[in-house]
Amino acid sequence: MSLFRAEGLVKRFGGLLATDHVSLAVEAGEIHALIGPNGAGKSTLVNLISGLLPADAGRIVLDGVELTALTPHARTRAGLARCFQISSVFRNDSVRDNLLLAVQAQAGSSFRCLSRRDAEHALQERAEALAQRTGLAEVLERNAGTLAHGLQKRLDLALALAARPRLLLLDEPMAGMGPEDSQQMVALIRGLAGETAILLIEHDMDAVFQLADRISVLVYGKVLTSGDAAHIKGHAEVQAVYLGTEVAG
Numbered sequence: 625m626s627l628f629r630a631e632g633l634v635k636r637f638g639g640l641l642a643t644d645h646v647s648l649a650v651e652a653g654e655i656h657a658l659i660g661p662n663g664a665g666k667s668t669l670v671n672l673i674s675g676l677l678p679a680d681a682g683r684i685v686l687d688g689v690e691l692t693a694l695t696p697h698a699r700t701r702a703g704l705a706r707c708f709q710i711s712s713v714f715r716n717d718s719v720r721d722n723l724l725l726a727v728q729a730q731a732g733s734s735f736r737c738l739s740r741r742d743a744e745h746a747l748q749e750r751a752e753a754l755a756q757r758t759g760l761a762e763v764l765e766r767n768a769g770t771l772a773h774g775l776q777k778r779l780d781l782a783l784a785l786a787a788r789p790r791l792l793l794l795d796e797p798m799a800g801m802g803p804e805d806s807q808q809m810v811a812l813i814r815g816l817a818g819e820t821a822i823l824l825i826e827h828d829m830d831a832v833f834q835l836a837d838r839i840s841v842l843v844y845g846k847v848l849t850s851g852d853a854a855h856i857k858g859h860a861e862v863q864a865v866y867l868g869t870e871v872a873g
């Protein structure tokens with residue numbers, strides 16, 4: 625059984641059917657990319673999955689648990705974390721404090737049997753381990769707002785990872801990055817694959833083809849096709865509606 629399933633999701637904005645009976649599965653350990661032209665409904669779909677928008681119909685199941693009626697916060701507790709296109713970082717706090725807040729939120733009362741000192745130590749260790757993973761160890765004491773764009777994106781990712789997700793939603797993690805930062809982000813995301821499944825929305829097709837085990841193409845709110853990179857590159861209709869001849873080579 626798939627780790628994550630969206631079944632028959634529908635979202636209408638007035639007369640516009642932005643999400644038209646979308647079904648999508650993400651397997652454990654998989655990086656599943658969602659691509660499609662502007663206005664195809666990618667952000668709407670991710671908002672339905674993370675719970676920022678209520679669906680008009682359909683259901684969402686993660687690891688056998690139905691999330692459809694849950695708030696975004698409850699979905700995060702159930703194992704679904706999201707990285708935002710617009711950063712959720714506290715800009716006036718240090719990277720360390722941002723990470724501490726996130727790991728504290730995840731830990732909840734799980735350290736209550738420890739002394740205060742030991743609990744604080746455990747939280748610091750988790751925060752530092754996250755910084756290490758995401759290449760932020762050198763900038764732990766910096767104010768988050770002073771970080772360059774690429775590092776802020778990494779901090780965003782680290783904050784989402786603090787929730788220890790089973791499924792991570794990444795909404796354009798390479799947006800606004802130069803080639804060097806993009807490549808580092810690609811390596812970072814690839815390194816997460818064993819730890820969490822990923823649903824990735826990304827316009828950078830090089831990154832998508834490097835990362836994705838499976839790609840779903842959304843057009844006018846519907847899934848046109850799903851498959852691996854070779855399938856997508858060879859799909860005539862995908863080329864016609866979205867990719868042009870760009871992927872032929």
Ligand SMILES: Nc1ncnc2c1ncn2[C@@H]1O[C@H](COP(=O)(O)OP(=O)(O)OP(=O)(O)O)[C@@H](O)[C@H]1O
Nearest residue numbers: 637638640642660661662663664665666667668669
């Ligand atoms: N809150 C809203 N109210 C009305 N229409 C909306 C709303 N949000 C999105 N839409 C419309 O729904 C359709 C899908 O938009 P959406 O932003 O999900 O597409 P997208 O694939 O994410 O686009 P992009 O790649 O440009 O971010 C578009 O026609 C958009 O204008």
